[in-house]
Amino acid sequence: MNVVEAWDAVRSSPVFAVALTLAAYRAGTWLRGRSGGSAWVNPVLVAIVVVGTTLWAVDVDYGTYLEGGSIIAIFLGPATVALAWPLHLELRLVRRSAGPLLSAIVVGSGVAVVVAVVVTRSLGGDELLARSMAPKSTTTPVAIALSETVAGVPALTAVLTILTGILGAVAGPRLLTLLRVRDERVRGLAVGVSAHGIGTAQMLQESRTAGAFSGLAMALSALASSVWVPLLVPRLT
Amino acid sequence: MITGLLALLTCQLVGELLVRLLDVPVPGPVAGMVVLLVALQLREPRKDAGVVRAAEGLLRHLQLLFVPAGVGVVEHLAVIGASAVPLVVGLAVSWFAALATTAAVAAGLLTLGRRRAER
Numbered sequence: 014m015n016v017v018e019a020w021d022a023v024r025s026s027p028v029f030a031v032a033l034t035l036a037a038y039r040a041g042t043w044l045r046g047r048s049g050g051s052a053w054v055n056p057v058l059v060a061i062v063v064v065g066t067t068l069w070a071v072d073v074d075y076g077t078y079l080e081g082g083s084i085i086a087i088f089l090g091p092a093t094v095a096l097a098w099p100l101h102l103e104l105r106l107v108r109r110s111a112g113p114l115l116s117a118i119v120v121g122s123g124v125a126v127v128v129a130v131v132v133t134r135s136l137g138g139d140e141l142l143a144r145s146m147a148p149k150s151t152t153t154p155v156a157i158a159l160s161e162t163v164a165g166v167p168a169l170t171a172v173l174t175i176l177t178g179i180l181g182a183v184a185g186p187r188l189l190t191l192l193r194v195r196d197e198r199v200r201g202l203a204v205g206v207s208a209h210g211i212g213t214a215q216m217l218q219e220s221r222t223a224g225a226f227s228g229l230a231m232a233l234s235a236l237a238s239s240v241w242v243p244l245l246v247p248r249l250t
Numbered sequence: 251m252i253t254g255l256l257a258l259l260t261c262q263l264v265g266e267l268l269v270r271l272l273d274v275p276v277p278g279p280v281a282g283m284v285v286l287l288v289a290l291q292l293r294e295p296r297k298d299a300g301v302v303r304a305a306e307g308l309l310r311h312l313q314l315l316f317v318p319a320g321v322g323v324v325e326h327l328a329v330i331g332a333s334a335v336p337l338v339v340g341l342a343v344s345w346f347a348a349l350a351t352t353a354a355v356a357a358g359l360l361t362l363g364r365r366r367a368e369r
Contacts, residue, residue, distance in 0.1 A: 138336030
């Protein structure tokens with residue numbers, strides 16, 4: 014085997030994909046550390062740019078990358094289950110104000126769907142884009158499933174969902190501060206409804222309470238969206 | 251750590267089973283989170299229990315797990331470029347609307363509840 018053949022075998026192997034993803038994420042967390050923990054430097058965004066550019070440079074397609082990438086992505090399942098732990102620690106606080114929290118989650122996730130479809134359509138986006146956009150505030154696996162339900166493009170929905178999460182993690186805490194929202198419960202809730210798991214990851218760094226409420230909001234808004242999306246999207250498009 | 255990870259995976263599998271048996275439109279991991287929450291409420295784990303360490307370890311690097319799906323953006327650059335304005339503006343405006351509405355409703359109702367309790 015010559016050098017070219019050897020390199021061909023290595024760059025298209027799952028191990029390369031896993032190592033590249035971990036290295037890119039490390040680069041992201043390192044940059045965040047360098048920036049003094051600024052929310053502007055989002056490790057997911059940095060990692061996506063690094064992985065995307067590298068794949069382009071070494072000429073590996075997304076399907077091949079995903080053979081290794083999916084090994085990492087599979088842990089999203091147990092990580093979602095793990096959100097029960099901060100929630101368990103904060104459950105007394107949740108119970109005390111269950112009514113307001115539930116109302117906010119149901120209304121917020123409905124608004125996310127309606128505004129996404131209406132704005133996309135009114136700016137000239139086609140129906141397929143609007144349908145793919147509708148579930149983007151909910152957690153990735155639910156968004157993908159809902160996109161299928163309303164005949165969107167699930168793979169595009171996955172990307173829109175992650176972009177929304179990054180936006181939420183980067184700009185959410187700042188905007189809430191600007192809007193003078195200081196209650197940690199409300200901050201977590203708002204980010205969890207609008208920016209799911211990536212937003213929740215950011216709120217977990219803000220405080221345990223904000224993280225727990227964000228995780229709760231993410232889970233319950235997934236439920237609410239599962240009702241809202243199939244109900245609203247056919248009426249709006 | 252292995253025991254903890256196994257506990258998380260078991261909860262997820264129970265969740266996956268439940269959503270299929272009950273035919274509810276919820277992803278298995280979200281149902282699994284409820285299963286684990288019930289288990290934790292029934293029996294408080296020690297601070298150094300395996301499940302606690304596994305949960306904290308995974309949540310510390312939650313963002314890493316979104317990277318592979320996010321890289322999928324490379325497949326959709328053409329679509330994104332072609333309808334950049336409705337896509338970017340639609341995404342940003344609806345995200346902000348959801349954020350602000352959720353915060354406003356929650357803050358409003360919490361304040362209302364507190365005033366009522368004070369009276």
